[in-house]
Amino acid sequence: MTSRADWTNTTHDWAASVDQAHLEAIRADPARYAPGGVRHLLLEVLAYPDDEAESTGARGRCEVELYGDGSIAVTDYGRGTDTRVDERGNVVKKPIMATKDLRFFDDPAAPSLPDGHPRRGMSVVAALSEWLVHTNRRANGAWTQRYEYGVPVGGLEPIAPDGTTGTTVHFRPIAGLAPLDGFPHLDISVVRLG
Template structure:
């Protein structure tokens, strides 16, 4: 049953192109909004576990952002051939949020649209998920995967790490505002500048 993403297709090039072609709409709110989109998923994950989670937001001078949380990691399953398949959150639309009428808004007052908008508007995005049964990574350029999901040595803790660099066309706020953390009651946020 499809609840957030359609697992039958791990890449929706039409959706990603739509987001890129309308960067002024989907990139409104700038880097701040992109960070909020990622944090909303971490908050959902912590709420599902009924436990306040930790999300660490790190920024570098070149505009690269890394958001690491201590959740369960992005859902990853083995197909009938034993190949790892991850929920396609980066390259397909989130059916709960993308262009739905009266959908939820994020702390900046803009609609929540899903992680695929962050991927589609990033020159590079690396998604690492650390599950109890393994760790995998995948790199995307404007939402298109560079290669297949790649297994890594199992991490000591579960969680998700998303590192992205927004396209140069994305303007707007580049930092979270002081009240943004209150919108994520299931997260404890830590901010770090890495120079």
């Protein structure tokens, strides 16, 4: 175990699990951070399994489920979100939902998503969702955590491993965003539920 202060920050800063000011700024300007509404949020989520497939050199696969309550779940079968143990023995997950993505959020040259708008990161999805449930399965354990408007509600809840790895992000966007108006041309499986 190494000190949390010594962990290398690549995509997110491991020092804090929540950046309230960052989340509030996103919630204050949904038109800027979710241009096109729910479709943009879905593209933000789909960008992460795409990163995973690119970094591992394997062909990725994910499933998108649309629910009658307006929520959307995206499940991928990658390695799962990085989880570490700090010097006190606490399990710490990479703070992707409630902090800035260091690669994209403040970068004017951030890559565009398929809708032509800049990629900002998962914190945009979390902040602009009434609730979001992040379920993570890794070789060394599995857990779930709930967020409301980007803020964690409770800690990591262990779940039984099922022999798979990957991540599910299930979220219900805030009211007032433009509804999902169809999917971009992407290689995904789509399931409509309820």
